[in-house]
Every structure is written in structure tokens, then in C-alpha cells.
Amino acid sequence: MAFQPLTRRSTVRDVYRTAVGRDAIDKLLLQSGVPRAAVTAAGPLRLSLIDRLTSRYTGPGFIDAIIKLVNSEADLPLEGLSPDPVPWWQEAVFYQIYPRSFADSDGDGIGDLRGIISHLDHLADLGVDCVWLSPIFDSPNQDMGYDVRDYRTVMEEMGTLEDLDELIRGCHERGMRIILDLVVNHTSDQHAWFQEALLDPDGPYGDYYFLERGDPKTPPNNWTSFFSGPAWRWFPEAGRWALHLFADGQMDLRWDNPDVRREVADIVGWWLERGIDGFRLDVINYISKPEGLPDGNAFVGALMGFVGVEHYFYGPRLGEFLRGLRRDGFTRDRPPASTPRRRLEDGTLGDPLPPDPVGVMVGETPGVGVQLGRLLSGGGRDQLDLIFNFDVLDTPGHTRWDDYVYDPEYLKRFYRTYLSELSPNDWIAVFLDNHDNPRMLSKLAGGAERDPAVRTAVGKLLATVQLTMRGTPFLYQGQELAAVNQGFEHIDQLRDVESVNRHAELLAEGVGPRALWRQILAGSRDHARVPMRWTREGGFGDAVAWLEGHDETPGFSAAEQVPDPASVYAWHRDLIALRRHHRALTLGDLTWVRPELKGYLAYERSLDGERFLIETNLSPKQRRRPKLTGRIVPVLGGPRESTMRPWEAIVSRID
Ligand code: NOJ
Numbered sequence: 328m329a330f331q332p333l334t335r336r337s338t339v340r341d342v343y344r345t346a347v348g349r350d351a352i353d354k355l356l357l358q359s360g361v362p363r364a365a366v367t368a369a370g371p372l373r374l375s376l377i378d379r380l381t382s383r384y385t386g387p388g389f390i391d392a393i394i395k396l397v398n399s400e401a402d403l404p405l406e407g408l409s410p411d412p413v414p415w416w417q418e419a420v421f422y423q424i425y426p427r428s429f430a431d432s433d434g435d436g437i438g439d440l441r442g443i444i445s446h447l448d449h450l451a452d453l454g455v456d457c458v459w460l461s462p463i464f465d466s467p468n469q470d471m472g473y474d475v476r477d478y479r480t481v482m483e484e485m486g487t488l489e490d491l492d493e494l495i496r497g498c499h500e501r502g503m504r505i506i507l508d509l510v511v512n513h514t515s516d517q518h519a520w521f522q523e524a525l526l527d528p529d530g531p532y533g534d535y536y537f538l539e540r541g542d543p544k545t546p547p548n549n550w551t552s553f554f555s556g557p558a559w560r561w562f563p564e565a566g567r568w569a570l571h572l573f574a575d576g577q578m579d580l581r582w583d584n585p586d587v588r589r590e591v592a593d594i595v596g597w598w599l600e601r602g603i604d605g606f607r608l609d610v611i612n613y614i615s616k617p618e619g620l621p622d623g624n625a626f627v628g629a630l631m632g633f634v635g636v637e638h639y640f641y642g643p644r645l646g647e648f649l650r651g652l653r654r655d656g657f658t659r660d661r662p663p664a665s666t667p668r669r670r671l672e673d674g675t676l677g678d679p680l681p682p683d684p685v686g687v688m689v690g691e692t693p694g695v696g697v698q699l700g701r702l703l704s705g706g707g708r709d710q711l712d713l714i715f716n717f718d719v720l721d722t723p724g725h726t727r728w729d730d731y732v733y734d735p736e737y738l739k740r741f742y743r744t745y746l747s748e749l750s751p752n753d754w755i756a757v758f759l760d761n762h763d764n765p766r767m768l769s770k771l772a773g774g775a776e777r778d779p780a781v782r783t784a785v786g787k788l789l790a791t792v793q794l795t796m797r798g799t800p801f802l803y804q805g806q807e808l809a810a811v812n813q814g815f816e817h818i819d820q821l822r823d824v825e826s827v828n829r830h831a832e833l834l835a836e837g838v839g840p841r842a843l844w845r846q847i848l849a850g851s852r853d854h855a856r857v858p859m860r861w862t863r864e865g866g867f868g869d870a871v872a873w874l875e876g877h878d879e880t881p882g883f884s885a886a887e888q889v890p891d892p893a894s895v896y897a898w899h900r901d902l903i904a905l906r907r908h909h910r911a912l913t914l915g916d917l918t919w920v921r922p923e924l925k926g927y928l929a930y931e932r933s934l935d936g937e938r939f940l941i942e943t944n945l946s947p948k949q950r951r952r953p954k955l956t957g958r959i960v961p962v963l964g965g966p967r968e969s970t971m972r973p974w975e976a977i978v979s980r981i982d
């Protein structure tokens with residue numbers, strides 16, 4: 328059916344029928360905690376009426392903004408082609424390393440490349456297929472490397488380019504791929520481009536950024552930064568405002584400028600030639616800003632916590648920019664320095680593989696829902712390969728800063744809804760932890776993880792869901808050790824610019840100390856950034872680590888977990904091995920089993936006559952196991968008794 332552009336005479340149902348409109352509405356519902364049934368009730372109402380009814384709350388322009396967003400995708404076909412043959416990343420297990428906190432080789436208290444090299448066997452033994460490194464480029468570290476000063480140099484405290492070459496080879500020799508983190512929505516204010524721009528705002532580099540003239544007291548628009556305060560910084564030396572969606576030293580690049588696009592493509596090509604296998608692309612859905620930089624809607628701003636997002640979270644030229652970057656940057660035109668060795672059936676390694684024609688593109692896409700995600704990563708769309716959908720991280724009506732216990736039932740609802748809205752050709756990334764969020768294990772257990780038995784059970788349950796869901800799992804360092812949130816007690820113990828800024832902002836707003844700390848402790852990104860616990864003592868040996876860990880529970884270090892066959896580590900390793908031997912667990916279809924039973928999360932994965940049953944008890948209480956037909960033989964986590972243990976997870980074969 329031809330696409331009918333929306334007008335103010337269209338109905339809510341018309342909006343919800345479109346991919347983009349559906350995502351926008353779902354996001355607003357999720358954020359406000361209003362159930363989806365509200366859409367059905369309002370379905371027949373015209374947008375003009377909705378506008379009149381709600382403009383008191385939403386302010387002017389809200390409905391028009393939605394209409395514009397929906398119409399912008401009007402003529403693009405969504406049903407892409409299924410990639411053939413199956414791309415490697417659909418069957419892979421990714422593992423994210425936060426290099427600053429992974430392993431320190433030289434005793435300065437900061438994780439580094441040689442530290443990673445010394446632990447590559449840990450990753451290979453776990454069964455990792457592709458390592459992703461958070462930024463290791465030269466940076467003043469206002470945002471721990473997400474503020475890049477030079478894209479072709481390694482940060483001094485992390486090592487040298489030669490170390491990185493060795494790390495790339497070290498991965499490839501073990502049959503693993505490696506990707507880096509491409510942070511190109513913004514650069515550091517210390518990047519040479521920005522420095523040039525300040526010196527000569529009317530020269531060529533002035534056009535690389537959003538440099539606006541104006542009154543030093545009034546920013547060019549009302550957009551706010553993700554890290555508190557306005558998204559604009561005044562530079563008196565240049566007599567200009569500059570846009571920064573993140574920290575005040577992370578200056579947004581102006582992608583409308585073809586020179587910026589060419590520079591980024593060159594950087595990507597340069598790294599691909601060095602042997603890396605692709606990139607995770609930082610906040611890549613934010614790169615296209617609309618002309619004129621219009622003010623953000625106050626209602627959306629209040630709901631989302633940031634003003635202006637609706638204008639750039641899926642900007643007007645995003646698809647065009649991504650297709651261009653794929654073509655000019657990620658498509659190889661020169662052979663790489665090395666490629667990964669082939670992993671053979673019997674677990675040994677064969678010859679190096681031929682280079683992948685296109686480096687993998689994993690998009691970090693905050694705010695993007697299921698349908699926009701499909702537009703960005705669907706087969707044949709030639710944009711990204713995979714995206715992260717962040718809606719899994721918090722239950723409806725909650726944000727990361729709320730001190731609440733995550734309802735595990737939502738985990739089931741999230742994946743059921745997500746998978747049901749995909750076509751067979753779509754493929755998703757499955758993640759629960761990363762360097763920007765507190766640990767999912769703690770969110771789910773809500774404090775009960777202080778009991779080692781609960782911690783182990785929840786850690787295994789989450790691993791089971793993540794490693795058998797239909798999609799590509801992205802593990803974050805420490806998940807395999809059942810890492811949990813940290814008992815920070817004071818702001819002085821935190822290092823993250825977001826936590827520090829937010830703390831100052833709340834303090835200035837007069838929020839009381841207890842309420843304030845509750846928020847910071849609930850949401851701080853530093854929970855996930857403490858040093859990986861290699862030894863029982865934790866930390867980085869004798870050195871004082873740049874950020875200290877506060878988890879001392881015995882049993883949850885690598886030294887204790889790796890040799891223990893009943894550990895959370897062993898569970899991860901065994902599950903990954905099982906995936907590798909049974910494609911039903913990676914590429915197979917997924918069918919939900921008794922989804923109506925509250926607290927029971929179960930599904931079947933099947934391919935070519937092979938069938939697996941995954942069953943979990945999403946609760947701290949015992950429950951009766953539902954009766955299922957067929958001969959069910961546990962392969963991981965048995966015995967399969969008539970009563971399920973608290974937080975039980977079992978993988979079985981159905982013969
Ligand atoms: C997302 C990254 O994951 C986060 O750590 C960073 O602060 C922002 N993007 C800005 O680069």
C-alpha cells in the first residue's frame with residue numbers, strides 16, 4: 328500500500344500504523360508508564376483533536392513534530408533482504424572491555440592495552456568471538472575517552488599504537504575479532520579541528536562544528552546537555568557559542584559539512600587497514616541536526632529529561648549519512664594487516680579468514696525503538712548492522728536514577744514484544760550491562776544479591792536469557808563473574824562526569840542529602856567502571872586504581888570463579904560452548920512456551936529438527952514447574968524437578 332503522508336486530519340491509529348509513529352508513541356508510553364491500551368482507546372481520534380485536548384500539557388508544536396517525524400521516512404521500504412550467507416556477527420558472542428578498568432600492566436592504577444593482551448586467553452577460554460574496546464584514543468578524559476583529541480593516536484596511559492597492533496594480532500591469532508569505539512558525534516574541545524575553529528571561526532574548521540554568534544548571555548536555543556545544564560558553551564575568544572550535547576568539552580560535529588563526513592570515513596578506513604574488524608558507533612543516531620536548530624518541545628523535554636532530543640534522535644539526514652559512511656569508510660578498499668583465524672569444528676584454529684568486505688557497524692542508538700531500529704539496521708538498508716535498544720534497561724515509568732527494584736516480568740515482556748515486531752530478516756543485539764549503567768544483576772535482585780547464593784542464581788539466569796535469546800549477545804566485562812553494584816558512600820569516590828555534574832546540579836537545586844545520594848547511587852555509571860575483579864583482593868594489585876571497587880564478597884573474582892565448575896563464569900563458558908555446537912541456539916526460531924504464566928520465562932529454540940527448551944523462574948520464590956509434553960532432557964542446570972528453585976535457569980534438549 329502506498330504511504331499516505333500524515334496530516335492533522337489523520338488519527339492516532341494512523342500514526343501507530345507507521346513504523347516511526349509507533350516508536351514515538353511507545354517511547355512516550357514507556358517513559359510515562361501509561362499502558363499501551365491507551366492507544367487503542369484514543370485510536371479513532373484525529374490528531375487535531377488530540378492537539379487541542381493536550382496542548383495545555385504538551386505546549387504548541389508537539390503534534391506537528393510527530394507528523395514531521397513520521398512523514399520523513401515516507402518512501403523507504405522496510406522489508407529488506409535477508410543477508411546471505413549468514414554474517415559472522417549473527418552467530419557471534421561480543422564482549423565489551425572498558426580498557427581503563429580491565430587490567431593494568433604497568434602499576435599506574437589505570438587499565439591499559441598490555442593489560443588486555445595479558446588476559447586474552449581469559450576471553451578466548453570463555454568463548455568470546457569479538458572483543459569491543461571502549462575508546463583508547465588520545466583524550467583529555469573529561470568523559471573517559473569519549474572525548475577524542477586525536478583519532479589516530481593511542482591514549483598515553485593505555486600504551487602505544489604498536490601495543491594496539493599486537494592486541495589486534497593477539498585477538499586474530501586466537502580466532503577472535505576486535506572492534507573499536509568510534510566517537511564521532513563530537514570531538515574533544517582539544518581536538519586540533521576545534522582549536523583551529525576557535526582561532527578562525529570563519530575559516531574551514533569553523534564549519535566543522537556548530538559555532539553560533541549571539542548574545543553571550545542567551546544560548547542559541549533551549550537544548551539541554553545530557554550531562555546537566557544547557558547544551559551550549561560560550562567561547563569568548565571566538566565570540567561564538569558551540570553546541571555540546573554531552574560534557575562541555577565534547578563539541579558536536581556538523582555532519583552536514585561534507586568535509587566532516589570525509590574525515591570520519593578516512594579515520595574508519597585507516598583503522599580497518601590496521602586490522603580491526605569494525606566499530607561500535609557512539610550515539611550515532613544523533614549525528615544529523617535539523618537546519619535552524621529549532622527549540623525543543625518543553626513537554627517532551629520534561630518527559631525525557633532532556634530538551635531538544637526529538638529534533639536529533641532520528642535527524643533528517645541520518646540514513647543518508649550512515650549509508651555514506653558505510654560506503655566510503657566501512658567498505659574495504661585495502662587489505663587489512665591481519666584477519667582472524669578460522670575456528671574449526673573441533674575447537675582448533677585454522678588458517679586466517681579472508682577479510683570481511685565490510686567492517687561491522689554496531690550502532691549505539693539511545694531513544695531508538697523497535698521500528699526505527701529496523702529502519703537503521705534492517706538487512707538491505709545499507710546503514711548499520713546491529714543497534715542497541717535501551718528500552719530493556721528500565722521498567723516502564725522508571726529511569727536509571729530511580730531507586731527501584733526491576734520487575735523481571737518486564738524482561739519477558741520486553742523480548743516478547745521486541746521479537747514479535749521483527750520480520751524474519753531482522754536481527755537484534757542483546758545486552759543487559761554496559762559501561763553506562765548499573766549492573767542488571769543488582770537491579771533485578773534489589774539488594775538480595777548480598778547473599779552469594781542469590782547472586783549466583785540471578786547471574787546464571789541473566790546469562791541464560793542473554794545467551795539463548797534470538798539475537799547477538801554483547802557481554803560486558805565482569806558479567807561472567809556476577810559483578811554487582813558497588814557500595815559507594817560519598818561523591819568523592821566517584822569519577823564519572825555525569826554523576827559529578829548531576830550531584831552538583833541537585834545540590835544547587837536544594838535536594839536533601841539523602842534523596843540526592845539515593846539517586847546518584849541508583850544511577851551512577853561508575854558501578855560498572857570499577858576494576859575487573861581478577862583476584863579476591865580486587866583492584867589493580869598494589870597500585871591505587873583510578874576508581875576503587877567496593878565489592879569484597881568472597882567467591883566472585885576470576886581467580887575463584889574460573890576453576891569452579893559451579894560458578895557463574897563456568898555457566899557462561901558452558902552456555903557459549905553449547906551455542907557454538909548447536910545453531911538452534913543462535914540462528915534457530917524462537918517460540919514462547921506458556922508465556923501467560925507469570926514468573927515463568929520459557930521458550931523453545933529450534934532449527935533443522937533440533938530443539939532446545941530454555942526455562943527460568945523469574946522470582947526469588949519456588950514455583951511449580953508447568954507440565955510440558957515431549958521428552959525433555961536437561962543439558963545445563965538440571966535436575967529438572969517438579970518444583971523450580973528460586974531464580975532457576977535450565978537449558979534442556981527436547982528429543
Ligand atoms: C555514549 C557512551 O556510551 C557514553 O559513555 C558517553 O558518555 C556518551 N555516549 C558520549 O560520548
Ligand code: MG
Nearest residue numbers: 431433437439
Ligand atoms: Mg596502566
